[in-house]
Amino acid sequence: MNIDKVFKALADINRRTLLDQLYLKNGQTLHELVQHLDISRQAVTKHLTILAEANLVIEVRRGREKLHYLNSAPIGDIYNRWISKYNHHRMEVLDDMKHQLEEENDE
Amino acid sequence: MNIDKVFKALADINRRTLLDQLYLKNGQTLHELVQHLDISRQAVTKHLTILAEANLVIEVRRGREKLHYLNSAPIGDIYNRWISKYNHHRMEVLDDMKHQLEEENDE
């Protein structure tokens, strides 16, 4: 799996909105998803392709329509492989800055 | 705080590398940070500006140098306000798809 593709996919507000919509109701068609956004159907298709390539959405053809399923696994992955360590890190930052400034004043 | 700026800031591999470097050693100068990347100093400055605007990095001028401090708070924020719900969501996806396909076969 490609962590960069996942971060890039999540960087766009329309794509995050699409995921939020699928979170509310899974398995929506392209036509349904278009309703929630203010851009053309073709633009939505492009966003869904990007989400699918990041494995955040799984597309299933059914007859003339295409169903879209949320796959939250890559979000779990970026949490485990990237975000969690920063979550533990926390607020030592301000401490470091304080020490730094004190050091400066001692010179 | 602006969740979109945070996501966009995290979408670039060089910016994530900068955060990783500050995680390893906090309070680095621009010059130190440049060493870790394969792009020009000016490019690094731009990335750091984007990180600072997302509040992921705090810049402190000291004499002729500028110190950079990691601020992990916005990462905690996007986790709380966006990622955590998908982390709880998990693998009902495949179940949904299974039901969907069964439904299809019943028609």
Added chain:
DNA sequence: ATTATATGCAACTATATGGTTGCATACAAG
């Protein structure tokens, strides 16, 4: 069969993004 609906493909456009180079400024050190 014909019509309506759902999606796909491709060309095109404007702006954003990530990078560069050149020059300027500010401070530290000898």
Added chain:
DNA sequence: CTTGTATGCAACCATATAGTTGCATATAAT
């Protein structure tokens, strides 16, 4: 006070990104 070092500012460039419109195709419904 001159030199070296750290950073800032601005113009410029190539590519990526996000969007559009127009036309084509495939399936469902009448």
